[in-house]
Amino acid sequence: MATVFKALGDPVRLRLFSMIASGPSGEVCVCDLTPAFDLSQPTISHHLKLLKQAGLVDSERRGTWVYYRARPETADRMAVLLASVSGDRAPA
Template sequence: MSKSELRLLGQDDRSECCSPIVREPLGAEAAVELARMFKALADPVRLRLLSLIASHEGGEVCVCDLIGPFDVSQPTISHHLKVLREAGLVGSERRGTWVYYWVLPAALARLSSLLRAPAGVDAVDVAR
């Protein structure tokens, strides 16, 4: 095929090569906020902490119950909880001597909506 035979795709021909945008892409501000959340979750200890908090009966957990499952010191656990809190993934409240933590559902919803496969795409298609 010679160059003269090649057909150039114009604006009207986009449907032949590109799929339409089905949801609003991230803006710069949202990307910065979500990146901070994902960065906080990129540490194995913090990911496990979030999982422990989310799976605890009643939806909240005392910091005293979070120290045992890890081979790190209490100040290290406190640091990791602070990172999760500052990233907007968990909330906390001091009650006397102890601090209680809970997962913020809206934050998890934002993360999951970004990771959700587009409509019409099977999990099998995504795995390929």
């Protein structure tokens, strides 16, 4: 999980992940992500690659575009870990 939290420690990656996770259709095209930042397309691609390597997102190429979606199992693991650290316990 350290890799996951390290990936989210960067403000750009945290914002990218938030945008992907809250996408209305459950996925977001990279063409919709890039204009939201004052960064070059290669820089955005690098950040997305790190999110993917951390297991936070999956991607699928469709023609010339890549679509990203959050991996719910990773978010669930983060929630369990954070709940245990804060002392909250999910009801059994």
